[in-house]
Amino acid sequence: MRIGFDAKRLFQNATGLGNYSRTLVANLHKYHPEHDIHLYAPKLVKNERTLPFFNKEYKPFSPSGIAKLGWRSMGVVKALKNDGIELYHGLSHELPIGIKNSGLKTVVTIHDLLYKYFPEDFPLFDRLIYDNKFRFACEHSDKIIAISNATKQDIMEHYKVPEDKIQVIYQTVSPEFSREISDFDAEEVIRKYALPSEYILNVGSIIRRKNLEIVIVAMAMMQPKDRMPLVIVGTGGTYATIIDQLVEKHKLKDWIIRITGPKLEELNILYRKSHFSVYPSLMEGFGLPVLESIMTQTPVITTRRSSLIEAGGDIAHYINGENAEELSVKMMELTYKAKQIGDPKNIKKHLDRFDAKKLTEQLNDLYLANA
Known part of the structure; x- marks a missing residue:
């Protein structure tokens, strides 16, 4: 089948939607090379993450000059027809x-409707644009992919989409997180970022919804002898400033290490060398850092919210996302435990739900049924 993909995020986003796009397209080519894959983007950005997609097997395309204006909304359709595309996936x-x-x-993938629940994280103009685009996509697509059951329920509630139009196909984790690390590589990363021998890890954008402040407050409740340093991997704007002020208020500056933009192989090492990770998000479309933690054999604390229960299964440790004292107790409990994630059989059973080949087969079946 000749399949076209909206590849803007694939080429332009380093994390999040970019990782989803790159992993999905790469897996489809790996397990179903019979498909003719075309990638359409207003701009083709070449870097270490996107380099494989400049291969002729993927047929990347971008307009030039003034044609770029509004091309993703209108002009791309002409390109799809010229290329004989049989199915287009947004x-x-x-x-x-x-x-x-x-x-x-x-087919369109809806990742989340977070802008409806956390408007403070999104400017008003962006929320209006998102609502129009999401509603149009839900109304005019032949099939909708939701990346979690929680997202599926939100789509049904807010856009009144019939249940049989939506299929849940979970997000897969980059194969990088399955790779065992060498002592040499680990030491290189520890040296590069000046990491202590033991630390706690937090991965994610520094925005209100990710709820990093509860981790800072929980650390402040602990005696210094009971704390481990916190390594924060992520960037943010206004909320990051609030976090900095909170760290200053509680005199925790010496306990915080900030890292931005690590490579995937470095992130794998950061997970594996941490004592545990903490991801107290108040809502997610999926919650990839929870699954990345489990895949890297790292204990993870998260919240009993939305899709995070799907990502964490019976493996993650759960807290109330608004109870800093509960988080403090759980962090101290894991601090004094040897690093252990649980029964290997249970972990394997959980990770099998997110197996790349299985999820790609679900995707391929959906394509064939709707072409």
């Missing part, structure tokens, strides 16, 4: 407006 919440009367078969 990988990040939207479909081009021109798809409406084109006759092309379409």
Whole structure:
């Protein structure tokens, strides 16, 4: 089948939607090389993450000059028809407006509706744009992929989409997180980031919804002898400033290490060398850092919220996302335990739900059924 993908995020986003797009497309090619894959993006960014997709097997395409203006919403449809695309997959919440009367078969992935629940994390103009784009995509796609059951329920509630139009296909984890690390590589990363021998890890954007402040407050409740340093991997704006002020208020500056933009292989090492990770998000479309923790054999504390229970299964440790004292007790409990994640059989059973080949087969079946 000749399949077209909206590849803007694939080429332009380093994390999040970019990782989802790159992993999905790479897995489809790996397990179903019979498909003819075309990648459409307003800009083709070449870096270590995107380099494999410049291969002729993926057929990347970007317009030039003035044609770029509005191309992703309208002009791309002409390119799809010229290339004989049989099915188009919008990988990040939207479909081009021109798809409406084109006759092309379409699939769209909806990751989350977080802007409806945490408006403070999104400017008003962005929320209005998202609502229009998401609603259009849900109405005009032939099939919707939700990356979790929690997201599926939100789509049904907010956009009144019939349940049989939505299929849950979980997000897969980059194969990098399955790779065992060498002592040499680990020492290189520890030296590069000046890491202590033991630390706690937090991975994610520094925004209100990710709830990093509860970790800072929980650490402040602990005696210095009971604490481990906290390594924060992520960036943020206004909320990051609030976190900095909170760290200053509780005199925890010497306990915090900030890292931005690590390579995937470095992130794998950061997980594996941490004593445990903490991800107290108040809501997620999926919650990839929870699954990354489990895949790297790292104990993880998260919240009993939305899709995080799906990502963490029976393996993660759960807290109330608004109870710093509960988090403090759980952090201290794991601090004094040897690093252990649980029964290997249970872990394998949980990770099998997110097996790349199984999820790609679900995706391929959906394509074939809707082409």
